[in-house]
Amino acid sequence: MLLLLALALQPSPAAGDDFHARVTQAKLAEGAATGPAYQKQLWDRIGNPTTDAYKACLASNAPADKSPFTLVADVQADGHLARIEVQPRTPVAQCMAGQFVGWVLPVPPARPAPYPIEIDFSIKQ
Secondary structure, eight states, rough: OOHHHHHHSSSOOOOHHHHHHHHHHHHHHHSTHHHHHHHHHHHHHHHHHHHHHHHHHHHTSSSSOOOEEEEOOOOOOOSEEEEEEEEOOHHHHHHHHHHHOOBBBBOOOOOSEEEEEEEEEEOHH
């Protein structure tokens, strides 16, 4: 009983800590043996749509905050996305998160499950 109480009283990780842990997990998945092949499949499918969506998000939020941001998500076994988050949560970043909601990605490797991805967005000027 004391153990359960002690666990219940422990503070939960801050949202930022969870986000950064998810980014780290995604980078580890990218670097794993199956990571490069999956990244190629992923970008073959979403490269152009991502560029088009980013341009649309910038245009619809004019004057757009062009600050860099990161998107993380979990790819389910069927390619659907869950737990899509962005940081920092600028209007453009939130618009991009909304774009990814309906997308279906290539079926990910079996491990880790769900399969984490992260995408860094920035504009080079």
